Amino acid sequence: MPELPEVETTLRAIKKFQRQQLIEIKVNNRNLRWKVAKSIEIDTKNQRILNLKRRAKYIIFELESLSLLLHLGMSGSLRIAKRDENYFLKHDHIEFIFENEKIIYNDPRRFGSLHITRDINNHNLIRFLGPEPLSKSFNNKYLFNLCTNSKTNIKTLLMNQKNVVGIGNIYASEALFLSKINPVKQSNKLTIEECKRLTASSKKILNSAIKCGGTTLKDFYSADGNAGYFKIKLNVYGREGLDCSKCNSKIKKVTVNNRATFYCSQCQS
Numbered sequence: 001m002p003e004l005p006e007v008e009t010t011l012r013a014i015k016k017f018q019r020q021q022l023i024e025i026k027v028n029n030r031n032l033r034w035k036v037a038k039s040i041e042i043d044t045k046n047q048r049i050l051n052l053k054r055r056a057k058y059i060i061f062e063l064e065s066l067s068l069l070l071h072l073g074m075s076g077s078l079r080i081a082k083r084d085e086n087y088f089l090k091h092d093h094i095e096f097i098f099e100n101e102k103i104i105y106n107d108p109r110r111f112g113s114l115h116i117t118r119d120i121n122n123h124n125l126i127r128f129l130g131p132e133p134l135s136k137s138f139n140n141k142y143l144f145n146l147c148t149n150s151k152t153n154i155k156t157l158l159m160n161q162k163n164v165v166g167i168g169n170i171y172a173s174e175a176l177f178l179s180k181i182n183p184v185k186q187s188n189k190l191t192i193e194e195c196k197r198l199t200a201s202s203k204k205i206l207n208s209a210i211k212c213g214g215t216t217l218k219d220f221y222s223a224d225g226n227a228g229y230f231k232i233k234l235n236v237y238g239r240e241g242l243d244c245s246k247c248n249s250k251i252k253k254v255t256v257n258n259r260a261t262f263y264c265s266q267c268q269s
């Protein structure tokens with residue numbers, strides 16, 4: 001599934017379309033996670049893109065009189081092609097046509113979505129989201145305050161999008177390992193020092209994944225449109241039964257809130 005770093009890399013790859021005029025949108029299949037509005041073609045015709053940005057895992061196209069909200073779902077990806085290119089792939093659902101090029105949205109599993117809205121900040125998918133993990137608002141005091149009032153385990157708290165956005169299952173396990181915190185530790189038992197380590201590790205791991213993404217940008221333009229998953233070094237995720245990289249005990253796997261969770265019981269308490 002595309003996580004925050006993959007979405008950020010995707011955004012950077014299409015950033016050059018900012019200020020360009022969106023000539024038209026072509027929808028080949030409206031049946032995404034939510035049905036694409038029938039008015040989208042008419043409402044977006046010949047509008048300039050004022051801004052292209054990311055919020056959580058949404059890519060936002062700010063047009064002159066409205067905004068588009070794109071989510072890549074489980075298997076969505078974008079690729080750039082020449083405007084007159086006639087080569088299509090199965091599952092190419094939407095085309096954003098510009099003067100010389102087009103952006104094609106491909107999504108085999110169709111869990112992605114495209115919404116149109118005149119009030120982006122109050123959109124139901126946006127308004128309840130917590131702060132961005134890479135912003136200054138996500139800091140030790142903020143996290144400690146959330147933890148103090150919560151009896152849920154820290155991994156579940158970290159993955160709740162109302163608390164902070166974009167920390168998916170892999171990154172949560174890895175950030176907790178770097179912070180030496182057990183994923184099932186009750187949130188209100190965390191110290192401010194642990195919250196400091198956890199916010200710093202979360203930022204560190206997301207930033208290194210985004211940095212790796214920069215090197216895969218070339219793939220983004222390839223015909224198959226497959227951005228691939230970033231090759232960051234995983235210390236615990238998917239490593240059940242293997243040696244911990246810091247001590248010599250074995251990595252354990254447990255299920256937390258229905259999600260596979262990996263940790264080292266020696267290093268994390």
Ligand SMILES: [Zn+2]
Pocket residue numbers: 244245246247248249264265266267268
């Ligand atoms: Zn260990």
